[in-house]
Each structure stands twice: as structure tokens, then as C-alpha cells.
Amino acid sequence: MQNSVGLCLLLLSGILMSAAMGASKKIILDTDPGTDDAMAMMLALHSPELDLRAITVVAGNVTTAQGLDNAMRMVSLANRCDIPVAAGAVHPLLQRLITAEFWHGKNGLANIELPPSKCKPSERFAPDLIIQMVHASPQAITLVPVGPLTNIALAVLKDPSIVPLVKEVVLMGGSISGGNVNAAAEANIYNDPEAAQIVLQAGWPLTMVGLDVGDKTLLSKKYLAQLGQTHGPVNDFIYRVAKYLIDLSAQFNSPGTPMYDPLAVGVAIDSGLVKAPEMHVDIETRGEFTRGETVANRHGYVERNVLHGDRYVIEGLDRVIPNAKVCVDVEAERFLQLFVSRLRGR
Ligand SMILES: [Ca+2]
Secondary structure, eight states, X not given: OHHHHHHHHHHHXXXXXXXXXXXSEEEEEEEOOOHHHHHHHHHHHXXXXXXXXXXXXXXXXXXXXXXXXXXXXXXXXXXXXTSOEEEOOSSOSSSOOOOOHHHHOTTSSTTOOOOOOSSOOXXXXXXXXXXXXXXXXXXXXXXXXXXXXXXXXXXXXXXXXXXXXXXXXXXEOOOSSOOSSSSSOOHHHHTOHHHHHHHHTSXXXXXXXOHHHHTXXXXXXXXXXXXXXXXOHHHHHHHHHHHHHHXXXXXXXOXXXXXXXXXHHHHHHOGGGEEOOEEEEEEOSSOTTTTTOEEEESSSEEEEEEEETTEEEEEEEEEOOOOEEEOOEEOHHHHHHHHHHHHTTO
């Protein structure tokens, strides 16, 4: 009798576990690793709501070769050699690559030398891996790009039939209140505006997690201290990355480091963390001062100008169709607590 009760409990827990696993969201993290990319990746790897199916590497914060090396060392540190890691584009579609060792350290990982990876990279080209995985799991894959959008654009250009098969896109990039590269543009979009425009206009459900909310989500010394109380290979690595970034932010009089990429993963975990009204967003690709700006229509319409003789006359308003949910506010404390709680002791 006891045995059969035990067996039933075992079966039940198995069913519950598989139900929980089935409920987790399949994501592909497209990344230019990158310090905040490192934090994003480790958050994704340690969140049961997410099932990280692949990591695809794009040129951005560092070269693709360096980014691949960084990603490989990180999946190895987390003991996740089962996750395919594929290298992708080595430069933006139409412009030279701009790397950001200035912010991320010489190796892109805060100058922290992780042990060599015991995992092997995928031999697939990242956009091809994305195409293959989307077809293999239709309507089930969420793309989480946290670097320039080159890989995602290449996948769409090569196989537009993936667009209706992708569940959604949650990207880190853009801003509707000024940039960080310059007055107008945010770095991920600035680093490949043509790719960004392809991704924004593709026609899939898309959430833009931009500077507007990243700048409100500052990891401060308070959270660093919490991470410092516990230990584990990932915990200790992220502690060092966070400390590097917090010290860097202090040089610019900021009380903490903005959690840009991790917040995109956070929104993939729980969309309730942000307020994200629908807007139509275009990417400026030509402006003298504004190339790479995310131009968002907050009102949902444009004026209709009709030529009458030698002038145009406004005859009415035309509705524009929203193509993105644009994050404008965030429950920062709740997100930061989530982040720290997921990595403590890992
Ligand atoms: Ca990034």
C-alpha cells in the first residue's frame, strides 16, 4: 500500500514537473556578449519560466569571435553545454562595426578571465539556426535580441516565412526619449539601423525594451551586497561583472548600473514588469543627427496632406497600425529583486 502511494506521488510530481517545464517559454537569446549580456544570459539560464533553446552571437559590443568565446565560457561556467551557441554576423548590414570595449572591458566581460570552455560551439550560422529552430517549433519560440539586430534581420531576409511562426520578439534597443550613443540613438539600433528597421517592420508581435526603462532599473550597491552574501561560480562571476559596472557608473555619478539586457529577459519572464503601450515605431536610417533613432508615433495617426494646386491641404487623419509595444515604465525594484534572487548561490 505504502509503495503504491509512493508511486502515485512520484508519478504526480513527474506530471507536475513536466507540466511546469512545458509551460516554460522557449527563447533564443541573440547577444553581443557584453557585460549586461552576461547578466541577461545568466538570468535566462536560471529562470524556470524560460527554456533557453539557443544562444546566437552577433557583432556589437565586441567582435563576433570574442563574443562567441565569451558565450562559450559562460555556458561552460553554468554547466550548460547542452545549449547550442552559434556565431552569426561579423558586421552590420551596411556599415562598419563599432565595438564597445570602452564600456565592457577589453574582453567584453569586465576583464574577467573565465576558465576556457569545456563546451563546443554549434557549427551553424546563427541566422540559419534561428530559421531552423523556428520551423521546428512553430508559434513557440520567443526571440530575445539584446544586441544589434543583424542576425534577426538576416534570418528574416533569408526566410520571411519565419515571421508568422515566431511567437514574439522581446528586444533590448531604442528609446523614445533620447539616446545614449548621441542625442538621438540607442547603441543596439545605432549599430545596425537597417537591420533594426527590417525587424521592426517584419509584422510579428514585438516588445521594445529600451533605454527609457533600462535607465530606471539601476542595480546599486545594495543589490551587489546581497549577491556578495552568497556564493557559487555564476553568483561570483555576476558579482564581479556587476561590481565592475557599478564602479564604472559611479564615475558618471550614477548610483547604479542600468540593467538594459537583463530587463529584456525579465520582460520575457514576466511582461507585467513593464508598462508598454502600443505604438508605431520606425527606425531613422538617413537623418543627419538622428540615424538610428527609434521614431515612435504615440498618437496612432498621421495627417493626410492632399495636393491642391500649388500647396498641400490637410484633409484629415490616417490611422497608423502599431507594430510594437514600447516599454515606458517598469517596476524596477521588483525586477532587481527577481534578478538577484535568481542568481544567488548559483
Ligand atoms: Ca547587448
